[in-house]
Amino acid sequence: MLTIGAFARACRLSPKALRLYDELELLRPARVDPHTGYRYYAVEQLEQARLVAWLRRLGMPLARIREVCALEPAAAAAEIRAYWAEVEAETAARRDLAAFLVDHLQTEPRKDTTMLELRYFAHSDRGRVRPANQDTAYAGTRLLAVADGFGPAGAPASSAAVEALRFLDTDELPAGNVLNLLEEAVRGATDAVRAMSHGTGSGMSHGTDGADGAMSHNTASGMSHATAPNGTTLTALLWTGSRLALVHIGDSRAYLLRDGTLSRITHDHTVVQSLIDEGRLTEEEATAHPQRSLLLKALGTATPDLRLHDATPGDRYLLCSDGLSGVVSDDRIQRLLTASAPDEAVHALLDAANTAGGPDNISCVVADVVDAA
Numbered sequence: 103m104l105t106i107g108a109f110a111r112a113c114r115l116s117p118k119a120l121r122l123y124d125e126l127e128l129l130r131p132a133r134v135d136p137h138t139g140y141r142y143y144a145v146e147q148l149e150q151a152r153l154v155a156w157l158r159r160l161g162m163p164l165a166r167i168r169e170v171c172a173l174e175p176a177a178a179a180a181e182i183r184a185y186w187a188e189v190e191a192e193t194a195a196r197r198d199l200a201a202f203l204v205d206h207l208q209t210e211p212r213k214d215t216t217m218l219e220l221r222y223f224a225h226s227d228r229g230r231v232r233p234a235n236q237d238t239a240y241a242g243t244r245l246l247a248v249a250d251g252f253g254p255a256g257a258p259a260s261s262a263a264v265e266a267l268r269f270l271d272t273d274e275l276p277a278g279n280v281l282n283l284l285e286e287a288v289r290g291a292t293d294a295v296r297a298m299s300h301g302t303g304s305g306m307s308h309g310t311d312g313a314d315g316a317m318s319h320n321t322a323s324g325m326s327h328a329t330a331p332n333g334t335t336l337t338a339l340l341w342t343g344s345r346l347a348l349v350h351i352g353d354s355r356a357y358l359l360r361d362g363t364l365s366r367i368t369h370d371h372t373v374v375q376s377l378i379d380e381g382r383l384t385e386e387e388a389t390a391h392p393q394r395s396l397l398l399k400a401l402g403t404a405t406p407d408l409r410l411h412d413a414t415p416g417d418r419y420l421l422c423s424d425g426l427s428g429v430v431s432d433d434r435i436q437r438l439l440t441a442s443a444p445d446e447a448v449h450a451l452l453d454a455a456n457t458a459g460g461p462d463n464i465s466c467v468v469a470d471v472v473d474a475a
Contacts, residue, residue, distance in 0.1 A: 113151035230460030253332035266291035372401035425462035
């Protein structure tokens, strides 16, 4: 037996930390003196204690460490890989934001002008398999959004998320504070979804398709999340007049078509994407993976990605749920986007997804950056 002091020195955990881990039932002493209350540890416990110390150095929360320590070595290694992939994704999002802030603070302030504007169209389709539609798609003068609900109340969840952002679809926005404004709006969307999940809110009514504040919502995608029975993804762009602020969480996507080249500007928050990031799965293998629709993040479960994009005339943006991206390749999406007006492109994309079987709800928003008339 080792005293708590000797054990602390051997495993590089402080006595204070060991007492805390005992209270949390994370690392219990082998024996506690019934008279003095003094803790004693077995030499065999050193390996687990060192694992706890290493995981704490990684920044892993104690609750997750408890889960890892209860696993067999191979399963524990897989859980650590998954955790680190999440950390790297969140770090990348913060790095992008930090880079933007550095650039923003080092350049002369500029005022957004009315020289550019958006031409847009939104539509949502039930697909050919799902009995109901839990997607919500919205396009307006300032706001573009797609939300993909999951669970029994997925439809009202996606509607509530988008409805909570619609106040941003106004004539004027303070461009210098657009990221803060969008972040605050997302907090409101999160609260709305949580309230709805607890039976204190209601879903959004059906809207209209078109190019003037177009909402398309049908009553989806059967998406799942390990920690929430009901919820939604959210991918939205907020137009300032010369820039687009992006907020994204989940596996709906945003694409940019610029000079004929299609690029994805969002990162899927899914189990499969984390495996791709770790090099354990190829893009081709991911398309047939049985867990390709399992989310790691959804609205209210983690911090969304938030960044700012400069826009130029001729840019075309596509927001879509995984009902499109899951069955239509990026190459085909690019071809369908290239030569059509926004409404024609949306319908062509919906038709392509349904032709591919339409296994999920399909939502699309297409918006062009054009010179103001």
